[in-house]
Amino acid sequence: MGMDGGSSTSDIFLSSAAGSEDIITVNGILGQSVTFPLNIQDSQNVENIVWYTTETSVAFVKPNLVTAVPEVSVTHQSYHGRINVSDKNFDLVISLLRKQDSRIYQADINSKDKSTKSQRFSLHVYKQLGMATITSHVKPTGNGTCNVTLTCSVEEGENVTFSWTPLGVGPILHLSQGPGGREGAITCTAQNPVSSSNASMDAKSLCTDVARGSQLHHKWMLSVMLLPILLLLAVGLLLLFCRRRRQLQPHLDASSEKTQYAQAGVTRLAESHIYDDISLSKVVPSKEDLTIYSKVQRSDKTNSQESRPSKMSNYAIVD
Structure with missing residues (x-):
């Protein structure tokens, strides 16, 4: 509902209270603004307007015929700086809404003809919903089919209702999925009186993910089963190598001794040649x-x- 000098229509959520035609239910968002519409037909006949709740007074409004701007006197400390009145139809605006603002408000409209008309409003302040999310629990049943449990939730909010498109209502959804089954998006809508939030997921991918996970699990189990066999094979090869080395060790030792002896003989022969050369050089x-x-x-x-x-x-x- 539009008004002069007030908040936008996105800040106001109005509905008729069931069983109370004289009370208008007004839903507001925490931290934003809300408007109480008086629907005054003849604003020139208004003498003054008194606003109050069941606990305390709120404001006193008096038209100003010279400036056409209503004179507003806030009568309770908690509403100072948060009360405004539209210039033409005297609708009351409360900004920077708080949870404690939720209560019943009444306006007594006093006319110049000495008549009084009263209107009552029931204000409910809600926190805007956070992001909706879907979690899934999938149980395979064989042959590529599975039973799926989907749970929809929101980060914050109160008085929240949940619905699934195109399947049902409530925060939890149970379904069975298989080859050639449901396709397209499954959407959860979380809603409270002032906001809504959606989350979606692909129905076709539910059992596909399970099948892929089953294949990975099968490969993992096969790897776990093959690991002991590979370890035993590696240990057997190591033992066989050690045994073969022990068998060849005597032959390797004998060959090493012969090699060392031959090297020693060559070294001695070289030394005798050097000695002969030195002797000859001294004698002749x-x-x-x-x-x-x-x-x-x-x-x-x-x-x-x-x-x-x-x-x-x-x-x-x-x-």
Whole structure:
């Protein structure tokens, strides 16, 4: 319901209270705004409006003929800053709704002709629903069929009702699914008086997931059964290898000793060759050594022969 200076239509949820035609049920969302519509036909005849609850007064409203803006006096502390009145039809607006605002409100409309008309409203403040989710529990029954239990839930909310499209109502749904069975989406709708939330899942995938899970389980069981066999085979091969190695160990040791002995003989032979070379080099001088020795002897002889005449000449001169 639209109004001047008030909230949008998304903030207001109105319905007639069953069995109480003089009480209008108004549903509001926590933290948002709600409007109490007075449906005044002749606003010029209004003298004042008094708003109150069963526990306390709320506000006093008086038209202003000069400015055409109603004068509003809030009469209870808890409503200060949250009360507004529309300019034309005097509808009351409560903003920033709280849970404790849920109660019965009454408006006494006093006219200039000294008559009074009363209207009552029953306000219920609800929290907006959170996200809806579907959980499934699937039990295989063989031949690709399964029994499925679907549960719909919401994170937060009160006074919530659940319905399934196209299957039924309630938060829990039971169905049987098999090859060539139901296809398309299964949708759960969670709803309270001020909001709703939906969740869907593919019906065809329910038993498909079970079959895939069954195959994985079968492969896992087969792997578990084969694991001990593989371990026994590995242990048998290891024992066989150790036994074969022990059988070959004496032959390997003998071969190793022969190899070491041969290496020692080769080493000794090499040492004898080195010793022979050293002995020969000490006993027999090389040709170069003989040549140098011969040249040295010749040089000494020449020097001695040259020195003797020189001494005699010197002697002759002295005489």
